[in-house]
Amino acid sequence: VSVNSNRPKSPFKPLDKIIDISANDKIKISPGxxxxxxxxxxxxxxxTINQVRNEGLxxxxxxxxxxxxxxxxxxxLLTDIKEIENNIDSKNQTMENRYIIEQYKEIHKYAKENPEDKAFLNEYGPQLMLYKKAVAESFKDSNVLPTTKQIYEDLENLHIKKESLIEKLNQSRQEQDRLYKYKKNYDNYLGKEVER
Known part of the structure; x- marks a missing residue:
């Protein structure tokens, strides 16, 4: 039973490697x-030459x-992906800062209204420090804290961009590997194998 595959055929079939005739021991003992x-x-x-010509080279x-x-x-592409990852990290930090601000807003409000309550300040000192740090980081670039919805939308867009760049990167790496195989076959056939 044969199965008909509807997959399109790859325009480039895998290349065979060139055998180094001068360095192969089997060749020295077997004329066949x-x-x-x-x-x-x-x-x-x-x-190899046919495929190189098909590439337009x-x-x-x-x-x-x-x-x-x-x-x-x-x-x-790697630089662009790294930049997007940095933006994603920044958005995640903004989201975390927003959460901290919301969580400790009431504590900060009470501490601001009652600065003489030393017991409260001693007990909630770490939370107040986190709150102040989150506020400072959040408002250093802008006077408006972005909404959670806006941050999620930005993160989603950044992830979509990153995925498309990763696809392009994988495709480019495959093309580079194919070109490198062409070059390696040229070098081997012409006896000019060079270290990569």
Whole structure:
């Protein structure tokens, strides 16, 4: 029983690696394996060249330039993701500050109205310090404390942006890996294997 798959075929099939004929011990003792390896390398290199041409790259220098551009794109995406994560942390801190302000507002109000009540101040000193710190952090950039709904909406938007950037990052990394395989096959076939 055969199952028909409706999945679209990948435009790029996996590349075979080039076999290093000069350094392989099997090739030295088996002429049949040497013949097969030579044929395999020619086929793999032809497939590599075809896929590189399908990418729109006409030369090895264009391939290296595309690799550099892809690395720059990945670095920019990582920077953008880090910036969004910092914004998310900031929004979470704002939410926590808002909670602290709401929770200890009455304590602060009583302490402000009754500054001579030392027993109260001693008992609720840590809460008052938390309240003052939360107020200072919350109002240092703006005179208005954002609503909980507004903070949740901002967080949701930031998470959506982060997810889309992560998708782009994964796609860019796959493209970079594919380009690197092309370059590695070129280098191996031409006998110029370079350390990455």
């Amino acid at each position: 394996y040497k013949y097969w390896a030579t044929k395999h390398n020619l086929t793999a290199m032809a497939e 006409k030369s090895r220098s264009q391939l290296e330039k595309a690799l550099q551009e892809k690395a720059s794109e990945i670095q920019k």
